[in-house]
Amino acid sequence: MMPDLGKYADVVLASYVVSLGLIVVLVVASVLRSRKAKADLQKIEARLKDGA
Amino acid sequence: MSIWKYANPVTFIRTTDRLLPWLSVAAVLCLATGLIWGFFFTPDDFRQGSTVKIIYLHVPSALMAINIWLMMLVASLVWIVRRHHVSALAARAAAPIGATMTVIALATGALWGQPMWGTWWVWDPRLTSFLILFLFYLGYIALWSAIEDDDTAADLTSILCLVGSVFAILSRYAVNFWNQGLHQGASVMRAGAITGSDTEEKVSNVFFYPMAVSALGFILLFVALVFLRTQTEIRTRRARALLAREQST
Numbered sequence: 001m002m003p004d005l006g007k008y009a010d011v012v013l014a015s016y017v018v019s020l021g022l023i024v025v026l027v028v029a030s031v032l033r034s035r036k037a038k039a040d041l042q043k044i045e046a047r048l049k050d051g052a
Numbered sequence: 053m054s055i056w057k058y059a060n061p062v063t064f065i066r067t068t069d070r071l072l073p074w075l076s077v078a079a080v081l082c083l084a085t086g087l088i089w090g091f092f093f094t095p096d097d098f099r100q101g102s103t104v105k106i107i108y109l110h111v112p113s114a115l116m117a118i119n120i121w122l123m124m125l126v127a128s129l130v131w132i133v134r135r136h137h138v139s140a141l142a143a144r145a146a147a148p149i150g151a152t153m154t155v156i157a158l159a160t161g162a163l164w165g166q167p168m169w170g171t172w173w174v175w176d177p178r179l180t181s182f183l184i185l186f187l188f189y190l191g192y193i194a195l196w197s198a199i200e201d202d203d204t205a206a207d208l209t210s211i212l213c214l215v216g217s218v219f220a221i222l223s224r225y226a227v228n229f230w231n232q233g234l235h236q237g238a239s240v241m242r243a244g245a246i247t248g249s250d251t252e253e254k255v256s257n258v259f260f261y262p263m264a265v266s267a268l269g270f271i272l273l274f275v276a277l278v279f280l281r282t283q284t285e286i287r288t289r290r291a292r293a294l295l296a297r298e299q300s301t
Contacts, residue, residue: 003092005102011163012105016091018163019109019156026152027277034280037287044294 059136061286068279075279079272086266094258106164107259112267113156116274117185120150121213121220123278124192128210138282140206141289143213144196145281149274151189158182178235181223188216202289 005012058064090108097104127143130136161179162172173179192212199205255263 001092003102005105006096008102008167011167012102015106015109015160015163016087018159019113022152022156023273026149027273030277030281030284034284037284037291041287041291041294044291044298048294048298 056134056136059134059138061138061290064138065283065286068283072276072279075272075276079269079276081269082265082272083269086262086264086269090259090262090266094262097259100168103164103167104259106160107255108263108266110157110160110164111263112270113153113160114182115267116270117150117154117157117182118220118224120146120153120274121185121188121216124150124213125217125220128213131206132210137202137206137289138286140202140210141285142278142282144206144209145285146274146278147189147193147196149277149281151186151193153270153274154182154186154189158186176235178223181219185216185219185223188212188219192216202292 058067087108091105094105096102124143124146127139127146130139131143158179161182165174166172192209195209195212196205199208
Protein backbone atom coordinates (compact mmCIF):
# COMPACT_ATOMS: atom_id res chain seq x y z
CA MET A 1 0.00 0.00 0.00
CA MET A 2 2.83 2.41 0.88
CA PRO A 3 4.15 3.97 -2.35
CA ASP A 4 7.83 3.56 -3.15
CA LEU A 5 9.24 7.02 -2.45
CA GLY A 6 12.76 6.02 -3.42
CA LYS A 7 15.70 8.15 -2.32
CA TYR A 8 13.44 11.08 -1.43
CA ALA A 9 11.40 9.16 1.16
CA ASP A 10 12.86 11.08 4.12
CA VAL A 11 11.99 14.58 2.82
CA VAL A 12 8.53 13.58 1.57
CA LEU A 13 7.61 11.87 4.85
CA ALA A 14 9.11 14.72 6.89
CA SER A 15 6.92 17.20 4.94
CA TYR A 16 3.77 15.27 5.80
CA VAL A 17 4.73 14.73 9.46
CA VAL A 18 5.65 18.39 10.02
CA SER A 19 2.59 19.78 8.19
CA LEU A 20 0.00 17.44 9.67
CA GLY A 21 1.60 17.79 13.10
CA LEU A 22 1.34 21.60 12.96
CA ILE A 23 -2.27 21.41 11.75
CA VAL A 24 -3.22 19.02 14.58
CA VAL A 25 -1.53 21.27 17.18
CA LEU A 26 -3.39 24.31 15.78
CA VAL A 27 -6.77 22.53 15.81
CA VAL A 28 -6.31 21.06 19.32
CA ALA A 29 -5.10 24.40 20.74
CA SER A 30 -8.06 26.22 19.14
CA VAL A 31 -10.62 23.72 20.51
CA LEU A 32 -9.12 23.71 24.03
CA ARG A 33 -8.98 27.52 24.14
CA SER A 34 -12.57 27.72 22.89
CA ARG A 35 -13.80 25.36 25.61
CA LYS A 36 -11.93 27.28 28.32
CA ALA A 37 -13.29 30.66 27.12
CA LYS A 38 -16.84 29.27 27.07
CA ALA A 39 -16.52 27.78 30.57
CA ASP A 40 -14.92 30.95 32.00
CA LEU A 41 -17.66 33.17 30.56
CA GLN A 42 -20.43 30.89 31.85
CA LYS A 43 -18.83 30.97 35.32
CA ILE A 44 -18.64 34.77 35.36
CA GLU A 45 -22.22 35.17 34.06
CA ALA A 46 -23.52 32.69 36.65
CA ARG A 47 -21.69 34.51 39.46
CA LEU A 48 -23.03 37.90 38.34
CA LYS A 49 -26.55 36.45 38.08
CA ASP A 50 -26.33 35.05 41.62
CA GLY A 51 -24.91 38.31 42.94
CA ALA A 52 -27.56 40.45 41.28
CA MET B 53 -30.95 41.02 4.69
CA SER B 54 -27.59 42.69 5.33
CA ILE B 55 -24.16 41.18 5.90
CA TRP B 56 -23.69 43.70 8.74
CA LYS B 57 -26.13 41.81 10.95
CA TYR B 58 -23.29 39.32 11.50
CA ALA B 59 -21.36 42.14 13.12
CA ASN B 60 -23.61 41.50 16.11
CA PRO B 61 -21.60 39.08 18.32
CA VAL B 62 -24.69 37.09 19.36
CA THR B 63 -25.83 36.64 15.75
CA PHE B 64 -22.30 35.74 14.71
CA ILE B 65 -21.96 33.05 17.39
CA ARG B 66 -25.43 31.64 16.72
CA THR B 67 -24.85 31.45 12.95
CA THR B 68 -21.32 30.06 13.10
CA ASP B 69 -22.35 27.49 15.74
CA ARG B 70 -24.77 26.04 13.18
CA LEU B 71 -22.15 26.04 10.39
CA LEU B 72 -19.15 24.73 12.34
CA PRO B 73 -19.98 20.98 12.39
CA TRP B 74 -20.66 20.95 8.63
CA LEU B 75 -17.54 22.95 7.83
CA SER B 76 -15.38 20.72 10.04
CA VAL B 77 -16.64 17.51 8.44
CA ALA B 78 -16.22 18.95 4.93
CA ALA B 79 -12.68 20.15 5.76
CA VAL B 80 -11.61 16.73 7.09
CA LEU B 81 -13.18 14.94 4.11
CA CYS B 82 -11.52 17.23 1.52
CA LEU B 83 -8.14 17.19 3.27
CA ALA B 84 -8.18 13.40 3.66
CA THR B 85 -9.32 12.86 0.06
CA GLY B 86 -6.79 15.29 -1.44
CA LEU B 87 -3.83 14.09 0.61
CA ILE B 88 -4.56 10.34 0.36
CA TRP B 89 -5.25 10.68 -3.37
CA GLY B 90 -2.06 12.66 -3.89
CA PHE B 91 0.19 10.60 -1.65
CA PHE B 92 -0.94 7.08 -2.55
CA PHE B 93 -2.52 7.28 -6.01
CA THR B 94 -0.45 9.68 -8.12
CA PRO B 95 2.74 8.80 -10.01
CA ASP B 96 6.18 10.30 -9.46
CA ASP B 97 7.16 13.27 -11.60
CA PHE B 98 9.61 12.37 -14.38
CA ARG B 99 12.07 15.03 -13.17
CA GLN B 100 11.33 15.57 -9.48
CA GLY B 101 10.58 11.97 -8.54
CA SER B 102 8.47 11.39 -5.42
CA THR B 103 9.17 14.92 -4.07
CA VAL B 104 6.23 16.06 -6.22
CA LYS B 105 3.99 14.66 -3.46
CA ILE B 106 5.01 17.67 -1.34
CA ILE B 107 2.96 19.84 -3.73
CA TYR B 108 -0.31 18.76 -2.01
CA LEU B 109 0.84 20.51 1.18
CA HIS B 110 3.18 23.22 -0.08
CA VAL B 111 0.96 24.97 -2.63
CA PRO B 112 -2.28 25.02 -0.54
CA SER B 113 -0.44 26.22 2.58
CA ALA B 114 1.38 28.95 0.61
CA LEU B 115 -1.91 30.09 -0.96
CA MET B 116 -3.49 30.21 2.49
CA ALA B 117 -0.55 32.10 4.02
CA ILE B 118 -1.05 34.94 1.52
CA ASN B 119 -4.84 34.91 1.38
CA ILE B 120 -5.31 34.78 5.16
CA TRP B 121 -3.35 38.03 5.40
CA LEU B 122 -5.60 39.51 2.71
CA MET B 123 -8.67 38.36 4.68
CA MET B 124 -7.15 40.08 7.74
CA LEU B 125 -6.69 43.20 5.60
CA VAL B 126 -10.39 43.23 4.64
CA ALA B 127 -11.43 42.64 8.27
CA SER B 128 -9.07 45.41 9.43
CA LEU B 129 -10.49 47.84 6.86
CA VAL B 130 -14.01 47.00 8.06
CA TRP B 131 -12.86 47.77 11.61
CA ILE B 132 -11.23 51.07 10.58
CA VAL B 133 -14.25 52.21 8.56
CA ARG B 134 -17.24 50.77 10.44
CA ARG B 135 -15.84 49.99 13.93
CA HIS B 136 -17.37 46.50 14.09
CA HIS B 137 -15.65 44.61 16.91
CA VAL B 138 -16.34 41.19 15.37
CA SER B 139 -14.29 42.07 12.28
CA ALA B 140 -11.29 43.18 14.37
CA LEU B 141 -11.57 40.00 16.45
CA ALA B 142 -11.86 37.88 13.28
CA ALA B 143 -8.59 39.39 12.02
CA ARG B 144 -6.97 38.61 15.38
CA ALA B 145 -8.36 35.06 15.28
CA ALA B 146 -6.99 34.46 11.78
CA ALA B 147 -3.39 35.53 12.50
CA PRO B 148 -2.15 32.33 14.27
CA ILE B 149 -3.71 30.23 11.49
CA GLY B 150 -1.90 32.34 8.87
CA ALA B 151 1.37 32.08 10.78
CA THR B 152 1.01 28.28 10.92
CA MET B 153 0.31 28.12 7.18
CA THR B 154 3.40 30.26 6.51
CA VAL B 155 5.56 27.92 8.63
CA ILE B 156 4.16 24.90 6.74
CA ALA B 157 4.88 26.60 3.38
CA LEU B 158 8.43 27.54 4.46
CA ALA B 159 9.17 24.10 5.98
CA THR B 160 7.80 22.07 3.07
CA GLY B 161 9.56 24.46 0.67
CA ALA B 162 12.89 23.87 2.42
CA LEU B 163 12.34 20.09 2.45
CA TRP B 164 11.46 20.19 -1.26
CA GLY B 165 14.26 22.58 -2.12
CA GLN B 166 17.06 20.56 -0.54
CA PRO B 167 16.95 17.60 -2.98
CA MET B 168 15.89 19.71 -6.01
CA TRP B 169 18.05 22.84 -5.60
CA GLY B 170 20.73 21.37 -3.36
CA THR B 171 20.01 23.85 -0.58
CA TRP B 172 17.47 24.24 2.25
CA TRP B 173 17.31 28.01 1.89
CA VAL B 174 18.35 30.74 -0.50
CA TRP B 175 17.68 34.50 -0.37
CA ASP B 176 15.39 34.23 -3.36
CA PRO B 177 12.72 36.99 -3.79
CA ARG B 178 9.77 34.69 -3.10
CA LEU B 179 11.37 32.87 -0.16
CA THR B 180 12.58 36.10 1.41
CA SER B 181 9.21 37.85 1.05
CA PHE B 182 7.55 34.79 2.61
CA LEU B 183 9.94 34.94 5.57
CA ILE B 184 9.13 38.65 5.99
CA LEU B 185 5.41 37.81 5.80
CA PHE B 186 5.95 35.29 8.64
CA LEU B 187 7.70 37.97 10.72
CA PHE B 188 4.73 40.28 10.07
CA TYR B 189 2.39 37.57 11.38
CA LEU B 190 4.50 37.28 14.55
CA GLY B 191 4.58 41.06 14.95
CA TYR B 192 0.81 41.28 14.46
CA ILE B 193 0.15 38.59 17.11
CA ALA B 194 2.64 40.20 19.52
CA LEU B 195 1.09 43.67 19.06
CA TRP B 196 -2.41 42.39 19.90
CA SER B 197 -1.03 40.77 23.07
CA ALA B 198 1.04 43.78 24.10
CA ILE B 199 -1.80 46.32 24.28
CA GLU B 200 -4.41 46.05 27.02
CA ASP B 201 -7.08 48.28 25.53
CA ASP B 202 -8.86 46.24 22.85
CA ASP B 203 -9.85 49.19 20.65
CA THR B 204 -6.34 50.66 20.64
CA ALA B 205 -4.92 47.22 19.86
CA ALA B 206 -7.40 46.82 17.00
CA ASP B 207 -6.46 50.27 15.61
CA LEU B 208 -2.71 49.66 15.71
CA THR B 209 -2.85 46.08 14.41
CA SER B 210 -5.08 47.26 11.55
CA ILE B 211 -2.40 49.74 10.50
CA LEU B 212 0.25 47.01 10.78
CA CYS B 213 -1.97 44.78 8.63
CA LEU B 214 -2.18 47.48 5.94
CA VAL B 215 1.63 47.76 5.87
CA GLY B 216 2.12 43.99 5.88
CA SER B 217 -0.21 43.63 2.90
CA VAL B 218 2.59 44.93 0.71
CA PHE B 219 4.61 41.82 1.63
CA ALA B 220 1.62 39.51 1.24
CA ILE B 221 1.22 40.77 -2.33
CA LEU B 222 5.01 40.74 -2.88
CA SER B 223 5.23 37.11 -1.78
CA ARG B 224 2.65 36.27 -4.48
CA TYR B 225 4.20 38.33 -7.27
CA ALA B 226 7.88 38.47 -6.21
CA VAL B 227 8.93 36.10 -9.01
CA ASN B 228 7.23 38.39 -11.54
CA PHE B 229 8.70 41.63 -10.15
CA TRP B 230 12.26 40.29 -9.94
CA ASN B 231 12.89 37.78 -12.66
CA GLN B 232 15.61 35.98 -10.71
CA GLY B 233 16.03 33.39 -7.98
CA LEU B 234 15.50 29.66 -7.75
CA HIS B 235 11.78 29.55 -7.10
CA GLN B 236 9.73 28.92 -10.23
CA GLY B 237 7.01 31.28 -11.42
CA ALA B 238 3.29 30.70 -11.00
CA SER B 239 2.29 27.39 -12.54
CA VAL B 240 -1.19 26.94 -11.09
CA MET B 241 -2.95 30.28 -10.65
CA ARG B 242 -2.12 31.46 -14.16
CA ALA B 243 -4.85 31.79 -16.74
CA GLY B 244 -2.85 30.08 -19.47
CA ALA B 245 -1.78 27.24 -17.19
CA ILE B 246 -5.36 26.49 -16.21
CA THR B 247 -6.95 26.77 -19.65
CA GLY B 248 -4.07 24.91 -21.27
CA SER B 249 -3.26 27.67 -23.77
CA ASP B 250 0.37 27.60 -22.63
CA THR B 251 2.34 24.55 -21.63
CA GLU B 252 5.36 26.05 -19.92
CA GLU B 253 5.62 24.98 -16.26
CA LYS B 254 2.00 23.82 -16.32
CA VAL B 255 1.04 21.44 -13.53
CA SER B 256 -0.22 18.18 -15.02
CA ASN B 257 -3.86 17.34 -14.28
CA VAL B 258 -2.68 14.14 -12.55
CA PHE B 259 -1.20 16.36 -9.83
CA PHE B 260 -3.57 19.32 -10.19
CA TYR B 261 -6.85 17.60 -9.24
CA PRO B 262 -5.72 16.12 -5.88
CA MET B 263 -3.97 19.42 -5.14
CA ALA B 264 -7.20 21.33 -5.82
CA VAL B 265 -9.12 19.03 -3.44
CA SER B 266 -6.41 19.47 -0.80
CA ALA B 267 -6.51 23.26 -1.29
CA LEU B 268 -10.30 23.19 -0.81
CA GLY B 269 -9.69 21.26 2.42
CA PHE B 270 -7.23 23.93 3.59
CA ILE B 271 -9.77 26.68 2.80
CA LEU B 272 -12.59 24.90 4.67
CA LEU B 273 -10.27 24.18 7.60
CA PHE B 274 -9.36 27.87 7.74
CA VAL B 275 -13.00 28.99 7.67
CA ALA B 276 -13.93 26.50 10.43
CA LEU B 277 -10.96 27.53 12.58
CA VAL B 278 -11.49 31.25 12.09
CA PHE B 279 -15.16 30.90 13.11
CA LEU B 280 -14.20 28.91 16.22
CA ARG B 281 -11.36 31.25 17.19
CA THR B 282 -13.47 34.38 16.58
CA GLN B 283 -16.12 32.95 18.91
CA THR B 284 -13.36 32.46 21.48
CA GLU B 285 -12.16 36.06 21.08
CA ILE B 286 -15.75 37.36 21.45
CA ARG B 287 -16.29 35.34 24.64
CA THR B 288 -12.89 36.32 26.10
CA ARG B 289 -13.64 40.00 25.41
CA ARG B 290 -17.09 39.73 27.01
CA ALA B 291 -15.62 37.98 30.07
CA ARG B 292 -13.05 40.79 30.46
CA ALA B 293 -15.79 43.43 30.13
CA LEU B 294 -17.97 41.71 32.75
CA LEU B 295 -15.05 41.38 35.16
CA ALA B 296 -14.16 45.05 34.69
CA ARG B 297 -17.81 46.04 35.35
CA GLU B 298 -17.89 43.81 38.44
CA GLN B 299 -14.73 45.36 39.84
CA SER B 300 -15.92 48.93 39.25
CA THR B 301 -19.17 48.40 41.21
